[in-house]
Amino acid sequence: MSMKELEKKLRDRFGEGVIDFAIPRKNRLIIKVDASIVKEIAMFIKENGFDMPISAGATDYPKDKRFEVFWVIWSSIHNLVLILKTDIDRDNAEIDSLVEVWRGVQKFERETWELMGINYKGHPKLKPLLLPEDWDEGYPLRKDFSLSPYKV
Amino acid sequence: MGIARVEEVEELKDGLMRVSIGPQHPISGQGRILVVTDGETVYDIEIDIGYSHRGIEKILENRIYIHGIVPLERMVMLDTSPITMCYVRALEELYGVEAPPRAQYIRTIILEMNRIISHTYALGLFAESAAWNPAIFLWTTADREPFLDLLEMLTGARWSYSFIVPGGVRADLPQGFKEAAFEAIKFFRERLDVYVDSWIDNYLFEVRTRNVGVIPRDKAIEWGAAGPSLRASGVEYDTRKHDPYAAYEELDFKIITDTSGDSYARGGVRVKEMYVSLDIIEQALENIPDGPIKRSLPQRAPPGEAYARVETARGEIGMYVVSDGKDKPYRVKISPASFRNIFLIEMLPKIEELRFADVPVIFYSLDPWFLDADR
Amino acid sequence: MYLQIDELIRFVEANFDIIFKIAIFPGIAFIFGFLIFAVWYERKFLARLMVRMGPVHAGKVMGWLQLIADAIKLITKEFIVPRFTLRSLFFLLPILLPVIPAAMVVLIPFGPGFILYNAMGNGLILFLALSTIYPVLNMLTGWVSNNKFTIIGAFRTIYLDVAAEIPLILSIIGVVIMAGTYDLVGIVEAQSNMWFIIPQILGFIVFFIGYLGMTERVPMDFPVAEVELVFGIKTEYSGPLYLLLMEADYVNWLAWSLLMVVLYLGGYNGPNILGNPVYSGIFWTLFKLLIVLTIVLIIKIGYARLRVDQAVRMGWKYLIPLAVINLVLTILIKYILNIYQ
Incomplete structure (x- = not known):
């Protein structure tokens, strides 16, 4: 199955839900989707051979008041790296967890929850992982996190 | 680090106890393995990391591109060059340039030497985990010395080279490097044969590691294993082959896989990979082209994003770099191999019967590196 | 009251033999000296096999003072007792533990007629009876320490005992049948023509594996598995109490190694090279002892540690049947020999 076919299938199935579909270079695929249907799209993508999660995270864009949440999936069949992206509101940072789709994203989502403050709905184990036990200074990877040792 | 909170720890059934291996324990390193056991059988494992979290992703956001290379090397001191290579690869993708061919070959040589150094260390620890009193560990530590000397000759440092920079490498091969490298390869190949004879083929070692910690192929893919842990489960996947960088595309080598997926297979894959690495270094040294070694790049990267992957000794490291046109990256997301591999052991008690004495064996067969996972 | 020096000297002169044996050899001084020698030998020998130097600094020749320095360091350390331990047993057990293997050493004949106590011709039975106490006390040290690691270690001690001691004793019966006596001196005398390792080779294999288990040596050292x-x-032990536990460990190793020398390697039998049969007997015993220790150390370098379940399975599935086969063969041979005589 070529990527054109995949794009066609995706657009047929989800219509406006697929915002962007790009192949920036060899072995890369970037799909940007609507946040509300990210789980269904993930299921669909998994059925089409993208089976191995290799990364997940989020980028903070305070100017646009959004988080760009991404999952990176490798396909053992197509030998492709897929970056699945979606935008969510910065004030209400909630997104469906994809742990049910790809078991391996659990640790990445847990980490992003801790460092970026994104609430993954349906994640089985949102517990602190990297930061100290008594951490209460906010989310370090957000752009408004102050690196100064003097807290106001 | 969050597991330590007392109120979050659930009650255990009668006869079970939660044993904390680490953070102060002969094998643990800078992390903790919480094992629920009745003394012999293991019922649950939880990995607790974060004891050496330095926030490297945040540090990189506040440094200009070239300065990011030094903190990155602190992730795995044994295996520094692939990590910098990954960052450099992402940057070169952002800039839209490629390093000159000679630089690519020099990069390949360093990367493979680093792989050998890292694998010898991993195998030494793996032997120790099956209670091989430090003998093997000391042998491997002594035998990697020729490669450390070579790297010192080439880069001026034994561990943190900061040698691979965006656009090329810092220096050319010194005089006499080729001959010294061939000598080291010859020596190391003999030593590898000794290891295989005395240790990999050893009956008791096989008894301890065969059918221990079996990760089936589908589970390895589903849980996102990386590197030798993935290849030992029968997945033929190596970034060097599937998404080639440096000079790997022009060199002839094969991916080592094993089908059994147990601890022994993971160790065996590493040993065979060292043979392959020696071959790759030999080929690279013989076929190295002449030419420039560096291309100068502007300080500001064009806006855009790149996802780069590089095969470190522990597996594939991925870096997602976003640039907004300034001289510092806007966001760097690092997903190291250890972070992916270290959590595999949490899943194992759910699919097979584990013994308490198997925990260190499986743990070191995955070759985790807590500093790598913590970042 | 005052000390009558004359009487004391007379007493010592009259009983010099027994006092020498208790105080010097094979008594207290030998046992403590063995600890120092064995630890030094183990470190130095293993270091050579691991391409490193071992202790070099304390003492001019091969770092021989290092162990003395270590012992002084351990003795002068603080007593650290964890909370919620059984304090009485926590202190008592390390003192009790070295005594039992030391009592086992006492029963060993070192030369012709050179034996501290022959137990009225039942030395082997007394030896084995004492040896059964040792794992129990060892288990107790783990149990009283109030620590998860020590508790698991205590379980493993018992598993090890189950796996190793039964085949070990079964294999020893073969030797007893060959020699026709429980007396250790008698067993040594019976080997004056041929060491029992040759007719009892099956039994020796079982004995050797059981011996590695009873002395907690690689590949059966899982009660102290550091990984x-x-x-x-x-x-949980540190300082002087740990020194005593280590002493117990090494004396136990000494006792069992000596038993192996006596049962299978001909004991003090050997050419009379020192002119005096007693002295050369002692020389041969110690020489064979050194060889046994060296073999155990080479095994330590060359093999991984077994898992508990694997060790128990090996003990019951292979060692016990092998020991029984050995026993049957021994009885048959003995019976046939008796017919022809």
């Missing part, structure tokens, strides 16, 4: 259990049953 998972920190230091197993001895985790």
Whole structure:
């Protein structure tokens, strides 16, 4: 199955839900989707051979008041790296967890929850992982996190 | 680090106890393995990391591109060059340039030497985990010395080279490097044969590691294993082959896989990979082209994003770099191999019967590196 | 009251033999000296096999003072007792533990007629009876320490006992049948023509594996497996108490190694090279002892540690049947020989 076919299938199935579909270079695929249907799209993508999660995270864009949440999936069949992206509101940072789709994203989502403050709905184990036990200074990877040792 | 909170720890059934291996324990390193056991059988494992979290992703956001290379090397001191290579690869993708061919070959040589150094260390620890009193560990530590000397000759440092920079490498091969490298390869190949004879083929070692910690192929893919842990489960996947960088595309080598997926297979894959690495270094040294070694790049990267992957000794490291046109990256997301591999052991008690004495064996067969996972 | 020096000297002169044996050899001084020698030998020998130097600094020749320095350091350390331990047993057990293997050493004949106590011709039975106490006390040291690692180590001690001691004793019966006596001196005398390792080779294999288990040596040293259990049953001990536990460990190793020399390697039998049969007997015993220790150390370098379940399975599935086969063969041979005589 070529990527054109995949794009066609995706657009047929989800219509406006697929915002962007790009192949920036060899072995890369970037799909940007609507946040509300990210789980269904993930299921669909998994059925089409993208089976191995290799990364997940989020980028903070305070100017646009959004988080760009991404999952990176490798396909053992197509030998492709897929970056699945979606935008969510910065004030209400909630997104469906994809742990049910790809078991391996659990640790990445847990980490992003801790460092970026994104609430993954349906994640089985949102517990602190990297930061100290008594951490209460906010989310370090957000752009408004102050690196100064003097807290106001 | 969050597991330590007392109120979050659930009650255990009668006869079970939660044993904390680490953070102060002969094998643990800078992390903790919480094992629920009745003394012999293991019922649950939880990995607790974060004891050496330095926030490297945040540090990189506040440094200009070239300065990011030094903190990155602190992730795995044994295996520094692939990590910098990954960052450099992402940057070169952002800039839209490629390093000159000679630089690519020099990069390949360093990367493979680093792989050998890292694998010898991993195998030494793996032997120790099956209670091989430090003998093997000391042998491997002594035998990697020729490669450390070579790297010192080439880069001026034994561990943190900061040698691979965006656009090329810092220096050319010194005089006499080729001959010294061939000598080291010859020596190391003999030593590898000794290891295989005395240790990999050893009956008791096989008894301890065969059918221990079996990760089936589908589970390895589903849980996102990386590197030798993935290849030992029968997945033929190596970034060097599937998404080639440096000079790997022009060199002839094969991916080592094993089908059994147990601890022994993971160790065996590493040993065979060292043979392959020696071959790759030999080929690279013989076929190295002449030419420039560096291309100068502007300080500001064009806006855009790149996802780069590089095969470190522990597996594939991925870096997602976003640039907004300034001289510092806007966001760097690092997903190291250890972070992916270290959590595999949490899943194992759910699919097979584990013994308490198997925990260190499986743990070191995955070759985790807590500093790598913590970042 | 005052000390009558004359009487004391007369007493010592009259009983010099027995006092020498108790105080010097094979008594207290030998046992403590063995600890120092064995630890030094183990470190130095293993170091050579691991391409490193071992202790070099304390003492001019091969770092021989290092062990003395270590012992002084351990003796002068603080007594650390964890909370919620059984304090009485925590202190008592390390003192009790070295006594039992020391009592086992006492029963060993070192030369012709050179034996401290022959137990009225039942030395072997007394030896084995004493040896059964040792794992129990060892288990108790783990149990009283109130620590998860020591508890797991205590379980493993019992598993090890189950796996190793039964085949070991079964294999020893073969030797007893060959020699026709429980007397250790008698067993040594019976080997004056041929060491029992040759007719009892099956039994020796079983004995040797059981011996590695009883002395907690690689590949059966899982009660102190440092990769998972920190230091197993001895985790909570430090300072002088740890020194005593280590002493117990090494004296136990000494006692069992001597028993192997006596049962299978001909004991003090050997060419009379020192002119005096007693002295050369002692020389041969100690020489064979050194060879046994060296073999055990080479095994330590060359093999991984077995898992508990694997060791128990090996003990019951292979060693016990092998020991029984050996026993049957021994009885048959003995019976046939009796017919022809």
